[in-house]
Amino acid sequence: MMTLYGYWRSSASYRVRIGLALKGIAVSHVPVNLRDGSQKQADHLARNPQGYVPVLELADGTQLTQSLAILDYLDGVYREPALLPKEAVLRARVKAAALMIAADISPIQNLSVLKFIRAEHGQEDAGVTQWAAHWIVQGFEALEALAETSDTDYLLTDTPSLFECCLVPQVYNARRFGVDMATFSRLSEIDARCRALPAFQKAAPENQADAIKA
């Protein structure tokens, strides 16, 4: 069986959990507690020198990092349901939308970035939250404009794609940082449609064994 080293609230881990659940792949979960710094301990650095989750360990011990690369691997090996359309232009457009989140929005509010602006730039909770929300809103404005050009059930497709694996965790984060999702009606509609599906529910942060129940 595969093992996913992740953290319940990590959006990159959440992306991979969604992909695994959509494809019905059995996986064992090993929590890496980002709050106590376990990601910087030697055992995790041996898995990923970046000190990030997720890491997917295959049954033969091979370790894969970077959520989009992991999802690409899963999509290549477990073909159905496909996370990417076969048609080349649509495929590129779905990847571009996923990268708007994974490459442009999400890294700016990574835990280590937020810790840095808190420690090195004197920001308190309000400043840190404002920083994160600002970049999410800017990215979501572009995504909402893109979303309004299509009328498919999901962003550009009739079934959840690589994009939705990225969107739902990013909306979860947006809510944590107080972003008013009412402004983003089509993104909210797609997010709600996804979260009604069993695979997305299985992958949800609150349904993970390491979730801290408030």
Ligand SMILES: N[C@@H](CCC(=O)N[C@@H](CS)C(=O)NCC(=O)O)C(=O)O
């Ligand atoms: N581009 C990476 C990002 C991974 C990443 O940023 N992981 C975060 C959690 S979402 C992390 O491990 N942060 C730990 C830290 O910042 O110390 C991916 O998509 O896998």
